[in-house]
Amino acid sequence: MLELHLKKPRELELRESGGQPFIKDDEVKIKSIYGGICGSDLSVFKGKLNHATYPVRPGHELLGTIIEKGEDVTYDIGTRVVIAPNTFCGECEYCLQGKLNICLNKQSIGINADGGFAEEFVISSKYILQVPDTVTDKKAILIEPLSVIVHALKKAQLNRTSSVAIMGCGTEGMLAAALANHLGANVTVTDINPLKLDLVRKLGDIKALRPEEISGETFDVVIEAAGVKETFEQGVQLIKPGGAMILIGMAREANFPVSHVVRSEVTIYGSIIYNFPFDFSESLEYLSNSEFYIDPIVSKIVPLADYQQAYEMALSGNYGKVVLDFKEGNRT
Incomplete structure (x- = not known):
């Protein structure tokens, strides 16, 4: 064998x-x-x-x-x-x-x-x-x-009025984009690799951008799927007041903006498997x-x-x- x-x-x-x-x-x-x-x-x-x-x-x-x-x-x-x-x-x-x-x-x-x-x-x-x-x-x-994404998205109530940002276009990020899109949400995905952005665009009506191209937008739900310090730190700033962030990536550490989280009353969830x-x-x-x-x-x-x-x-x-x-x- x-x-x-x-x-x-x-x-x-x-x-x-x-x-x-x-x-x-x-x-x-x-x-x-x-x-x-x-x-x-x-x-x-x-x-x-x-x-x-x-x-x-x-x-x-x-x-x-x-x-x-x-x-x-x-x-x-x-x-x-x-x-x-x-x-x-x-x-x-x-x-x-x-x-x-x-x-x-x-x-x-x-x-x-x-x-x-x-x-x-x-x-x-x-x-x-x-x-x-x-x-x-x-x-x-x-x-x-x-199943990782199915489990994670249960932490947020997605519907056809929801705006969702997904940070990272690895397999989990693409699956999150596909499922959120299927559930009717307005989906934006970011990645630094243009080949991954081209790939995720094939999944449907999904906006695919480089991280620096997001300007002036905020979202009901942000999903961090890249697992790096920079995407967490950018992502937490993209949450609408009262919104939520779901972490499925595993950045070792990042700067956490406590006052922003408190003042905007956002919720941050960890989600494992x-x-x-x-x-x-x-x-x-x-x-x-x-x-x-x-x-x-x-x-x-x-x-x-x-x-x-x-x-x-x-x-x-x-x-x-x-x-x-x-x-x-x-x-x-």
């Missing part, structure tokens, strides 16, 4: 691994179809994620088919599924409140536990969700990252709707054998989502 193996930062190889372990009663063995390369995968690759451990098999945006199952698993062999890559204990104070996304004992596959960039992998069945036939593979691989399976199920509903247009977001689908090229594309910042293809016929 072929798998990607990250020995330490920037030392990534495609190798033959040993056989998969014997599956437990609640586990399934998944034959991989697609794996999306995420920004956090790139941070792990570069050694810039503090909670990453090495060596590790990367990959957490995963779509595959069940090929083997334990005795307690109710899914059928052959079921196409996506993976929730963040574990939850079900016992800590946050899990007991239904806040599984901030479980005290959370692990994240592909970061501090082995992920799924392999031809096959094993995972507990409580972390999988069936994908209906109405959702194509190309759309299904976006369920996990879209999602609650499974609820946010995943909502993502599936959106992706099953033909009017929800996200086709341009997946820019490249690359055979596993060309993983180095795929990572280079993703690292360049000039593409939307780059996806690894694990299907038979792409094996060297």
Whole structure:
């Protein structure tokens, strides 16, 4: 079985691994179809994620088919599924409140536990969700990252009178733009990369600007998706009085304008990942709707054998989502 193996930062190889372990009663063995390369995968690759451990098999945006199952698993062999890559204990104070996304004992596959960039992998069945036939593979691989946005946008009430600014045109920024546009909001997106701006314009009636081109405008909701100091500091100044800012990017630090926040009575929300399976199920509903247009977001689908090229594309910042293809016929 072929798998990607990250020995330490920037030392990534495609190798033959040993056989998969014997599956437990609640586990399934998944034959991989697609794996999306995420920004956090790139941070792990570069050694810039503090909670990453090495060596590790990367990959957490995963779509595959069940090929083997334990005795307690109710899914059928052959079921196409996506993976929730963040574990939850079900016992800590946050899990007991239904806040599984901030479980005290959370692990994240592909970061501090082995992920799924392999031809096959094993995972507990409580972390999988069936994908209906109405959702194509190309759309299904976006369920996990879209769930981040579904979860985040619940913190603000968007409607057809809402104005929304999204700072950053990475995958999450583009998905936020697509969903806010689908919900009828008036959407403006900023990025410093003109290629990303061209890409996001393909998603619909969305204004795409360089950060310095926003002048004299304020917004009901600002979504910070770039994860850098400058976009937070600009974004917080763009919130209308009484409006809200949702942080999904992870800038290490930024200057916080306390008096502006207080005087304008704005609300700032942090939002991390999602609650499974609820946010995943909502993502599936959106992706099953033909009017929800996200086709341009997946820019490249690359055979596993060309993983180095795929990572280079993703690292360049000039593409939307780059996806690894694990299907038979792409094996060297």
